Amino acid sequence: MKKTLVILTRNPLSLIGLILVGIVVLSALFADVITPFPAHVGAVVDFANFNQPPHWPNIFGTDLVGRDLFTRVVYAYRISLILGIVVLAIAVPIGVAIGLAAGYLGGWTEYLLMRLTDVFLSIPPLVLAMSIMGLLQPTLTNGMIAVTAMWWPWYTRLVYNIARSEKEEGYVLAAEVIGASKLHIMFREILPNCVPSIITKMTLDFGFVILIASSLSFLGLGVQPPTPDLGSMVAEGAKYLPDSWWLTVFPGLAILIAVFGFNLIGDALREILGVDQ
Amino acid sequence: MTNPTLRIDDLRLGFKTWSGTIDVLHGISLHIRKGERVALVGESGSGKSVTARIVLGMLQQLKSARISGTVEFEGINLETLKPASRHALRGTAMSMSMIFQDPTSSLNPVYPIFTLFREVLQRAEPGIDTETARRKAIAALADVAINEPERVLESYAFQLSGGMNQRVMIAMALANNPALLLADEPGTALDVTVQAQTLRLMSELVEKHQTSVLFISHNLGVVREFADRVYVIYKGNIVEQGPTAGLFDNPQHPYTRALLSAVPRITGGGIPDIEDDPAQFLAPLFAHQGYSEKELLK
Amino acid sequence: MSPFFRLLAKRLGTSLIVLIGVSLLIFAIARVIPGDPARIALGPNATAEAVLALREKLHLDASFLTQYGYFLADLARGDLGISLYTNRPVMTDIAQFLPATLELVLVSGLMMVAIGLPLGILSARRRGTWVDHTIRLVTMLGVSAPAFVWAVVLMLAFSYFLKIFPIAGRLSDSITVPSMTGFMLIDTLLAGNLRAFADAVWHLILPAFALALSGIGQAARLVRSNMVETYERPYIEMAEAYGFPEKRIARRYAFRPSLIPSLTIIGLDFAAMLGSAFLVEAVYAWPGLSRYGVAVILRKDLNAIVGTVLIISAMFLIVNIIVDILVSIINPRIRLSQRAS
Numbered sequence A: 001m002k003k004t005l006v007i008l009t010r011n012p013l014s015l016i017g018l019i020l021v022g023i024v025v026l027s028a029l030f031a032d033v034i035t036p037f038p039a040h041v042g043a044v045v046d047f048a049n050f051n052q053p054p055h056w057p058n059i060f061g062t063d064l065v066g067r068d069l070f071t072r073v074v075y076a077y078r079i080s081l082i083l084g085i086v087v088l089a090i091a092v093p094i095g096v097a098i099g100l101a102a103g104y105l106g107g108w109t110e111y112l113l114m115r116l117t118d119v120f121l122s123i124p125p126l127v128l129a130m131s132i133m134g135l136l137q138p139t140l141t142n143g144m145i146a147v148t149a150m151w152w153p154w155y156t157r158l159v160y161n162i163a164r165s166e167k168e169e170g171y172v173l174a175a176e177v178i179g180a181s182k183l184h185i186m187f188r189e190i191l192p193n194c195v196p197s198i199i200t201k202m203t204l205d206f207g208f209v210i211l212i213a214s215s216l217s218f219l220g221l222g223v224q225p226p227t228p229d230l231g232s233m234v235a236e237g238a239k240y241l242p243d244s245w246w247l248t249v250f251p252g253l254a255i256l257i258a259v260f261g262f263n264l265i266g267d268a269l270r271e272i273l274g275v276d277q
Numbered sequence B: 001m002t003n004p005t006l007r008i009d010d011l012r013l014g015f016k017t018w019s020g021t022i023d024v025l026h027g028i029s030l031h032i033r034k035g036e037r038v039a040l041v042g043e044s045g046s047g048k049s050v051t052a053r054i055v056l057g058m059l060q061q062l063k064s065a066r067i068s069g070t071v072e073f074e075g076i077n078l079e080t081l082k083p084a085s086r087h088a089l090r091g092t093a094m095s096m097s098m099i100f101q102d103p104t105s106s107l108n109p110v111y112p113i114f115t116l117f118r119e120v121l122q123r124a125e126p127g128i129d130t131e132t133a134r135r136k137a138i139a140a141l142a143d144v145a146i147n148e149p150e151r152v153l154e155s156y157a158f159q160l161s162g163g164m165n166q167r168v169m170i171a172m173a174l175a176n177n178p179a180l181l182l183a184d185e186p187g188t189a190l191d192v193t194v195q196a197q198t199l200r201l202m203s204e205l206v207e208k209h210q211t212s213v214l215f216i217s218h219n220l221g222v223v224r225e226f227a228d229r230v231y232v233i234y235k236g237n238i239v240e241q242g243p244t245a246g247l248f249d250n251p252q253h254p255y256t257r258a259l260l261s262a263v264p265r266i267t268g269g270g271i272p273d274i275e276d277d278p279a280q281f282l283a284p285l286f287a288h289q290g291y292s293e294k295e296l297l298k
Numbered sequence C: 001m002s003p004f005f006r007l008l009a010k011r012l013g014t015s016l017i018v019l020i021g022v023s024l025l026i027f028a029i030a031r032v033i034p035g036d037p038a039r040i041a042l043g044p045n046a047t048a049e050a051v052l053a054l055r056e057k058l059h060l061d062a063s064f065l066t067q068y069g070y071f072l073a074d075l076a077r078g079d080l081g082i083s084l085y086t087n088r089p090v091m092t093d094i095a096q097f098l099p100a101t102l103e104l105v106l107v108s109g110l111m112m113v114a115i116g117l118p119l120g121i122l123s124a125r126r127r128g129t130w131v132d133h134t135i136r137l138v139t140m141l142g143v144s145a146p147a148f149v150w151a152v153v154l155m156l157a158f159s160y161f162l163k164i165f166p167i168a169g170r171l172s173d174s175i176t177v178p179s180m181t182g183f184m185l186i187d188t189l190l191a192g193n194l195r196a197f198a199d200a201v202w203h204l205i206l207p208a209f210a211l212a213l214s215g216i217g218q219a220a221r222l223v224r225s226n227m228v229e230t231y232e233r234p235y236i237e238m239a240e241a242y243g244f245p246e247k248r249i250a251r252r253y254a255f256r257p258s259l260i261p262s263l264t265i266i267g268l269d270f271a272a273m274l275g276s277a278f279l280v281e282a283v284y285a286w287p288g289l290s291r292y293g294v295a296v297i298l299r300k301d302l303n304a305i306v307g308t309v310l311i312i313s314a315m316f317l318i319v320n321i322i323v324d325i326l327v328s329i330i331n332p333r334i335r336l337s338q339r340a341s
Helices: A002-010 A012-029 A069-105 A107-121 A125-135 A140-166 A170-177 A182-218 A230-238 A246-273 B048-055 B083-087 B113-124 B130-143 B149-154 B162-175 B192-209 B220-226 B244-249 B254-262 C002-032 C037-042 C048-057 C064-076 C090-125 C130-143 C147-161 C184-190 C194-231 C234-241 C246-283 C289-298 C302-330 C332-340
Strands: B006-017 B020-032 B037-041 B065-073 B096-099 B180-184 B212-217 B229-234 B237-243
Touching (some): A002 A012, A012 A246, A107 C002, A125 A140, A125 C002, A125 C302, A182 A246, A230 A246, B020 B229, B048 B212, B096 B162, B113 B149, B229 B244, C002 C064, C037 C048, C090 C194, C090 C289, C090 C302, C130 C194, C147 C246, C184 C194, C194 C246, C246 C289, C246 C302, C302 C332
Parallel strands (some): B037 B229
């Protein structure tokens, strides 16, 4: 673990990734301290100062009701990160457990679980989340539910494929011979072999969860105003192109930086841990 | 006296890594005259395979490789050649070709044998038409005792047996009548009887065509049967050289002795683990009477 | 050719089961939501009688399975019900909006393959060099932003700033062609109007590229990593030892074996564009399924939501079947084992 971190800091690309993610995480954590106008997170108006291009102290400019864009972008990071953590914290265990069960137990369990997974996988990711989100009320919690619902099957597929090949391996057969329980074999013998793949995918997915969540809110199906959200900021700003370019460019760039950072780290991890794509 | 087909003089190779250079070859010298079959014997990691790849000019383009010394092919110093001219010495007519350890995985799995064979023949005759290529391929396959050459040409490597693929590989290797054949552990992945059969076949063919062979192996039984002369390599140094019979009957270097005593008497199989004894094994090169590079290249 | 059809039949069979699963899933989600769909559809000012009549009409009082049974029976007749938003059959609505979306997605898919694969090959051929590093970095940027960010950025740069491409829509206002297929590229050709065709291409390039960017990145990265792995294989060393031309090694002997594992995932990425198309359509005012989809979702128009999702999933499954067939064509192992069995 420590060794992996050391390697990550040596490779210039993953080092950039670590720095970008570090900036995103730290700014989200210390949003109250580093933003000049923490109050602008809510439904504040400052019409005297509305729709201004970047200038000091509004380094990203101000939005249509005069709120500081930098402040709102940083707070949006905070929400995106929370969403990412919650989604992965729920989706990964569910997906992994189903994948292990299907891959190791086989038979009817495998058939039913994998067809169920196929059903979820055959609705384009964004469309499934959109429909769930649209049918529920667009709130942060429901956003998490919607994104979680589309995310677990990918982990099921990942773990299923590993479990299916590992179950023929000697150490699994050995455990079966000495009478280890099925649960023990699944979680203590096979699962550890899936961990590198899972960690790599989670790193990459952290970025993609942010990406999908912003897509939902871009379509108006995500977090509702006045809560700051990168996707809805871009959607709002796109109406005022090209004159008020900062309204879209900075939130868009913010998404890019966060996702790019997680991708760089995930990519390096894949190489270090020797995980297949 | 004419130039030997291959002459290697004081060849050194190192790989540059983050933590310094790793030396692989410490200045080896060897040569092969026309029609001669010379074996380079050693354990895996001794540097024998990289030697073959340097001869083919395949390591030179590697950024991390540090190569010095002389490699001459028919009197041409490879180091003075441009990469394109070095490339022109691979697989073309009267040049070099190679046979690999595992024939089945050395044949591309998504193309039928004929496609590969044609590509091989194109190296000698770039504008070759399909019909001529097919005729030549069939003739070459018949030479390696393949009964249904047409069927084999339509097949994919995974549909054929290992022995069959090895014959195909030999046919390809000799199709353009190379001056030098590099055989890197040929057929080690095959089972013993098949390996012996295909090697005998290869032996007959190279004799017929007067092809020079650098035979790289860890299998002493096979070497004894196949080679005229032997070089023994240990950790990037040639430690003993001589005629096959003389070297096997009267090994002089401690490493050669250890190697020979470890050999099972039956043909085939690898070398069982030899206990490492660097103090002894790194003793200087022993050349049998009349078989030093100096004497032979006079 | 019968084994080929057997494979096709098998894939169609599984896809049908999955599609029924999709319909059940989306139908279930649509039915468990809080609130009365009839009330939502008619708005707060509707009379209780009207709501009751609509509930009757939609069989909302029957059990879930009965409702699903009605739905399946209608579906078998090609009837997805009436959209409560447009008051037209959902099938008619989708038929109207789908071609524009499909046109966009197909052109994007073409760009993904035509740009992504060569980039991946080049990157693998030059692995470890600055060419490789540059391609990897750029393609990584491509996958790191959602399609709507690229759409906005491209629009800002090429439409507003450089003024090279039009800002929105499928055709300039001054040009009209009769709608026959709904595919603008085909309609303009059918009308024999080459100027209109060029204009349609002009309008299509930017949105299609915005949509394709992440796919291009995925395809290039995937092909690169699979090809780098292939380059380690003995059969590539054989090709190099025999002096096969380096370009031919890359384009044939290394590329084709690496395409087999890449293709399935590229197919998934292509199918995912059906979802991302919503984002690009929103930015470029593209009259596709997006605006309709978002509108019916926001209005909780159940029939239309279920219909839209079902059609998109069917497209998704069709793409996957096509990819499976392609894989079996380029992989002799699958092709020949099918013939043997």
